[in-house]
Amino acid sequence: MQNLIFQQQRTELPPLIQREILFGNPEKTSPKLSPDGKYLAYIAPDENNVLQVRLRTVDQADDRQLTADKKRGIRIFFWTYSGEYLIYQQDIDGDEKWHLFSVNIQSNLVRDLTPFQGVRAHPIALDRNFPNEILVEMNISDRRKHDVYRINLQNGAVELDTDNPGNIMGWTWIADAHFQVRAATATTPDGSTELLFRETADKSWESLRRWDPDDEGGAVMFSENGKILYIMGNHDANAKRLIALDLETKQETDLASDPEYDVGNIVVHPTKREIQAVSFYKDKQEWQILDQSIAEDFEAIGKLGPGEFDLISRNLADTTWLIAYRTDDGPVYYYGRSSRG
DSSP: OHHHHHHHHHHTSOOOOOHHHHHSOOSSEEEEEOTTSSEEEEEEEOTTSOEEEEEEETTSOOOEEOOOOOSSOOOOEEEOTTSSEEEEEEOSTTOOOOEEEEEETTTOOEEESOOOTTOOEEEEEOOTTSTTEEEEEEOSSOTTSOEEEEEETTTOOEEEEEOOOSOBOTTOOEEOTTSOEEEEEEEOTTSOEEEEEOSSTTSOOEEEEEEOTTOOEEEEEEOTTSSEEEEEEOTTSSSOEEEEEETTTOOEEEEEOOSSSOEEEEEEOTTTOOEEEEEEESSSEEEEESOGGGHHHHHHHHTTSSSEEEEEEEOTTSOEEEEEEEOSSSOOEEEEEEOOO
């Protein structure tokens, strides 16, 4: 009788979720608008189920494949400000020695921008006023440290931009509105973190702030005039705050904070280097608006669908926004909002 009851209970269990549903490739993901708002790029599997970057003209059904990766598929890509190129990251068989590849959206021509064996490359910054350049971090001269290189997107020329003195951590270089690296985060022997700054690219580094090993902090970006450095840190507070640091007076102004929760996502104006909104993840993600010109937009977007939303892409004219909605009982879905006033 016990065996019979056990078998009956087993037959009443819900069916297992197929492995492909949990771990398989998405149908489409990671959409991004081109800077001029004309194109939409996204990732989707090809006929061999390898993830590729695809492109369509906005409001048209002219989708076409841009890349032709043969093995691992592409999962990370972004637009350049030139409008001609997309850049994607790829390693070799999972060795995590990432290279950056550019692909021309008209010719589909692919170029390895970082063709250095055994080197790991990571993008640092693009700038709309320098559309044919990208700042990239690479460990070419010394595998133990990453220096900053300036790469020409048109001809692939690579030039050393900023030497790492050895204590600057990876992926923490910050460029100003003139596309010059002027801030970085460094480590100290006792495990603390130090915020470094220099007046110009030819000046020496100086320390602006130090975080103890139990604290967290780092730079976010420079203001348009270069007089303010926006940083995040939990010093003198219980949670990580968004702070404006005056580089002349060294005074700090709290821009956004919560007594219990860290600052999360940050929304920056596409051309003005102004922070417009920040999020805090409490029971769910909540937005704090700093620029009231977008307050009505965020309120309207929050009512369009269920779940939490993020502004993931926008054109330079700021007339089109691409929004991602995330729910706990379904896939991510996307919504385009155009013709903002």
